[in-house]
Amino acid sequence: MPEVSSEDSSHPIEIDRLIHEPARLQIMTQLYVVEEADFLFLMRKTGLTWGNLSSHMSRLEAAGYIEIKKEFLDKKPHTILRMTANGRAAFNDYQAAIRKVFADLPR
Amino acid sequence: MNEEKKLKSVERESFLELMQDGFTEILAGMIFLVFPAFFLEPGFLFIFVIFYIIFMPQVVEAIRRKYTYPRIGYVKLREGTPPKLTLEIPVAVLIIFVTIIAVLYIASMGVIDRLFIMKWMPAVFGFIMWGPSLYLKDKTGQNRYYLPGALMSLTGVVISLADFLPAELGTSIFMNGWGLAFTILGLVRFLLFIRKYPVAGSPEDARSEQ
Numbered sequence: 001m002p003e004v005s006s007e008d009s010s011h012p013i014e015i016d017r018l019i020h021e022p023a024r025l026q027i028m029t030q031l032y033v034v035e036e037a038d039f040l041f042l043m044r045k046t047g048l049t050w051g052n053l054s055s056h057m058s059r060l061e062a063a064g065y066i067e068i069k070k071e072f073l074d075k076k077p078h079t080i081l082r083m084t085a086n087g088r089a090a091f092n093d094y095q096a097a098i099r100k101v102f103a104d105l106p107r
Numbered sequence: 108m109n110e111e112k113k114l115k116s117v118e119r120e121s122f123l124e125l126m127q128d129g130f131t132e133i134l135a136g137m138i139f140l141v142f143p144a145f146f147l148e149p150g151f152l153f154i155f156v157i158f159y160i161i162f163m164p165q166v167v168e169a170i171r172r173k174y175t176y177p178r179i180g181y182v183k184l185r186e187g188t189p190p191k192l193t194l195e196i197p198v199a200v201l202i203i204f205v206t207i208i209a210v211l212y213i214a215s216m217g218v219i220d221r222l223f224i225m226k227w228m229p230a231v232f233g234f235i236m237w238g239p240s241l242y243l244k245d246k247t248g249q250n251r252y253y254l255p256g257a258l259m260s261l262t263g264v265v266i267s268l269a270d271f272l273p274a275e276l277g278t279s280i281f282m283n284g285w286g287l288a289f290t291i292l293g294l295v296r297f298l299l300f301i302r303k304y305p306v307a308g309s310p311e312d313a314r315s316e317q
Binding site for chain 2: 029030032033034035036037038039040041042043044045073078080
């Protein structure tokens with residue numbers, strides 16, 4: 001289950017910490033706007049190293065937010081990532097929560 | 108609201124990534140170059156449509172797998188419904204344009220014949236190109252994509268107003284001219300693309316060799 005934080009007990013704003021981490025947020029944002037993408041594309045767009053991307057990818061996969069498809073292209077490994085319906089819903093909730101945090105701030 | 112703008116901008120960046128390889132321009136150019144052949148043999152149209160619908164997506168994907176994805180990575184864009192504006196404006200412009208021509212022609216008591224259609228075909232195609240132009244503008248957010256629609260409708264009207272004998276010549280000049288322009292533009296973009304992005308050694312290869 002994703003970790004969740006709350007502001008205070010009277011007005012709890014739930015922030016999904018799994019998505020809130022900057023690197024994972026970048027991965028989720030990229031995958032949210034496309035159907036699927038491979039490792040190289042995500043590395044270029046997020047600026048993460050292979051190791052970093054791989055580790056964050058595993059956590060997102062364990063939470064059921066993304067699915068990973070491994071295949072071979074010209075005998076070379078090729079990893080394709082895709083956001084699941086759960087991941088899409090979680091990302092929508094995350095956006096709504098963040099919007100709520102800032103909506104409550106005085107201007 | 109800001110998050111939506113940010114997401115739209117990320118989506119546009121992903122779309123632009125794929126547009127860099129120049130294949131869109133090359134494909135458009137090839138379609139325009141082939142088009143005048145339909146006047147010689149209308150049967151080509153059937154073969155072309157079959158080829159375009161059945162084989163073109165696979166051909167493009169195979170080329171991109173070889174040249175594009177090893178350089179910038181693979182991405183499949185989401186296929187949403189086209190924005191209403193994309194369809195409404197060109198259709199409205201086309202209807203207005205065709206209506207004006209029809210009214211003028213009927214006013215002069217003429218009969219719409221094949222020559223008349225041939226004569227005005229470049230203008231009609233020019234206006235139709237507003238459709239792809241507006242679509243690309245919406246997908247990329249870049250105003251330069253208005254240019255093909257504007258230039259093609261302008262040249263289409265100019266060529267239609269000029270008298271060519273036979274009338275098909277005007278359409279052939281329009282199609283071949285733009286076909287050549289798009290193909291050259293696409294090839295230049297492709298060359299710049301492969302220069303800018305050498306084939307990236309996939310980190311997954313190194314990992315698998317360890």
